[in-house]
Amino acid sequence: MFCPLCGSSAKTVFTIKQAPIADCSECSHRFYKATHCANTVTQIFDDNYFTGGGAGYSDYASEKEMLIERGRMYAKKLAGITHPGRILDVGAACGFLLKGFVDAGWNGIGIEPNRSMAAMARSEVGLNVLPGTLENAQFEERFDLISMIQVVGHLFDPAMAFRRAHDLLNDEGLLLIETWDRTSISARIFGKRWHEYSPPSVVQWFSAKGLSDFLSHIGFERLAGGRPAKWISGGHAASLLKYKLGNKRIFDLIPEDMMIPYPAEDLFWAVYRKRS
Ligand SMILES: [Zn+2]
Incomplete structure (x- = not known):
């Protein structure tokens, strides 16, 4: 192997x-040696993945505002590095993250293996998300930014996908990645029970250093990175606080649908520039 x-x-x-x-x-x-090919990717990320709970999403569309906000948050981080240009969002689902970038002045397209999600991006969000995978799709253009937010853990051939991203970027173009950190404290404490060990939808587990080393090897330099905030609903936060601190009535004052950020210990993000 x-x-x-x-x-x-x-x-x-x-x-x-x-x-x-x-x-x-x-x-x-760390990896699960996926024997599947691009066709199987479409089956793994079928409509059930986005609505069926389990390893996927309980209701992806209900996370709309949070995902748009995440796109805006990353656009803001990039504002200190580059001007908005043309973006390709990989694993775009129904385009909410991409919308956050568009709101911040970027324009571009997404690519998504799930056809229903790609269609929903076009019909409901008004963004062009092509059905397909980065590894197989044909593009007529080059991009200033390729974003892979919570995507690289799903890649069946990450080396090929990263090389393809390199080819599809303009000189000095940026690659933005957010993924789970297999060397995080949570991953170490939970061991094989860590929530991100869920093959076959998740098949790659990176460390920040391992990812940077590989990307450096194929022609990227790391510019910035850190730990993003995760967002949870007020209802979820109140129940966590009650669980930790006891059933205090003050926690009932947190609005159910308010989204609250908390620092994610087992996630990391990084932005890389294509060396020309
Ligand atoms: Zn290796």
Whole structure:
């Protein structure tokens, strides 16, 4: 078995629902050796993934405002690095994140393996999201920014996808990634019960260093990065606070539908520039 990033040898460290999870001997990448191809990607991210709960989303559309806000938040982070230009959002779903970038002055398109989601982006959000995967789609243009927000864990061939992103960027174009950190404290404490170990929808688990090392190897330089905030609803926050601190009535004053940020210990983001 070989690492899908660097090609070094790898060995199984544990199994989840009979799926062998392996560690690279060289680059610290962890992965499930997905045997599926692009067609299977469409099946994994079927309509049930976005509405069925479990490893996917309980109701993706209800996270609309939060995702738009996340797009705006990243656009703001990038404002100190570049001017808005042409963006390709990978794994765009129904285009909410992309809308956040568009609100901040970017223009561009998305790509999404789920056809219903891509259609919804066009009909309800008014954005052009093409059905397909980054690895297989044909583009007539180059981009100033490629965003992969909570996407790279799903890539069946991450090395190929990152190389493709490099090809599709203009010189000095940016690659923005947000993903889960397999070296985080939560991942270490929970071990194989960490919530992100859910093959076959999630098949790659990166460390910030391993990802940067690989991207540097194929022609990117890291410009900035950190830990994004996760957003939870007031109702969810109130129940967490009651659980931790006791059933105090003051927690009932938190509006149910208010979205509250809290720092995510097991997520990281980073932006890389294509070296010309
Ligand atoms: Zn490796």
